[in-house]
Amino acid sequence: MSLPDRETAPCCLIVDDEAPLRAVLRRILEQQGFRCRDAASGAEAVALLEALPAALVLTDYHMPEMDGVTLLKIVRERWPETAVVMVTGVSDVDLAVQCLANGAMDYVTKPFRVDEIRGRVGQALEKRQLLLENTAYREHLEARVQQQARAYEDLFLASLQSLADALEVKDPYTWGHSVRVGQYSLAIARELGLDADRIAQLELGSRLHDIGKIGVREGVLNKEGALTPEEYRHIMEHPVIGWRLLSPLLRDAPHALAVVRSHHERVDGRGAPDGLAGDAIPLEARIAAVADSFDAMTSGRPYRAGMAVDDAMAELRRCIGTQFDAECVAAFARAMDARAFPLPDSRVRRPVARPSLVA
Numbered sequence: 001m002s003l004p005d006r007e008t009a010p011c012c013l014i015v016d017d018e019a020p021l022r023a024v025l026r027r028i029l030e031q032q033g034f035r036c037r038d039a040a041s042g043a044e045a046v047a048l049l050e051a052l053p054a055a056l057v058l059t060d061y062h063m064p065e066m067d068g069v070t071l072l073k074i075v076r077e078r079w080p081e082t083a084v085v086m087v088t089g090v091s092d093v094d095l096a097v098q099c100l101a102n103g104a105m106d107y108v109t110k111p112f113r114v115d116e117i118r119g120r121v122g123q124a125l126e127k128r129q130l131l132l133e134n135t136a137y138r139e140h141l142e143a144r145v146q147q148q149a150r151a152y153e154d155l156f157l158a159s160l161q162s163l164a165d166a167l168e169v170k171d172p173y174t175w176g177h178s179v180r181v182g183q184y185s186l187a188i189a190r191e192l193g194l195d196a197d198r199i200a201q202l203e204l205g206s207r208l209h210d211i212g213k214i215g216v217r218e219g220v221l222n223k224e225g226a227l228t229p230e231e232y233r234h235i236m237e238h239p240v241i242g243w244r245l246l247s248p249l250l251r252d253a254p255h256a257l258a259v260v261r262s263h264h265e266r267v268d269g270r271g272a273p274d275g276l277a278g279d280a281i282p283l284e285a286r287i288a289a290v291a292d293s294f295d296a297m298t299s300g301r302p303y304r305a306g307m308a309v310d311d312a313m314a315e316l317r318r319c320i321g322t323q324f325d326a327e328c329v330a331a332f333a334r335a336m337d338a339r340a341f342p343l344p345d346s347r348v349r350r351p352v353a354r355p356s357l358v359a
């Protein structure tokens, strides 16, 4: 075995209550190129390790106050990367087995030979190095897997967003609607103190809330006049269509799914599709309902300009208790006062920033 480089040589800690034995062991290991420290007791060894961890602890078993197994247990718990080699009496086979069971890398029986000490210590350090490399490799692999999973998730969300954008491209006057509903919902959620995961799901659900309109006939979707009862029923199928479409994809995002299904519920129970009332409507859906309606009111249509912001806010307040949740409307008003999102310019008829369509 070649001698380790003095600078990078592993640091060994020798623990024995007999000074002559410590000196012998130290000389053997230093001749092998290791850097060494020594301690006369378990307590002193722990103090030395606290100051500077070691790659290897070579400890006697029979010591007053703290025996070798107790020290072994402490080292395994506090310095799991440190290899421990136990020195035991020749008749202590059971004890040696007990040491291995408690995590000792190896043991040496007294009286020992110089080459035996060198061999066992060298093997223990090599084994330790392999274990460290193994752990580092596993952690690296786990990080790579997580990175890949995040990349897939981002790609998946981008695909869903493209689907929502494709829907808006069919109707240029709603271009940007889902993005704005996402912004408004996010601002309300922050005002209400929702946690980060629910906020992220709410934003996703808001961006995708009308995706079910893909299943609505275009003639009905873009009709400029009043809808017939049949047409209204048809268009109001979009929350359930969207929910069915996204359910297999968003199994891990129930709050996002709730927004898609329940954003047309009303707090008085007269909404669709389930006729839920009050707190039975998921909070995320009550938030999205406010955001959705505000954007619908302030957006221009081909046949009318959007409503002024103050008028739209007055309408939201008027519909508290029937259509909207009071806390959600109040939170939206606070977010608006705090300029948490850009105010819509209702004098401008959309589309204002429609991208050119690629044939």
Ligand SMILES: [Fe+2]
Residues within 6 Å of the ligand: 209, 210, 238, 263, 264
């Ligand atoms: Fe909708």
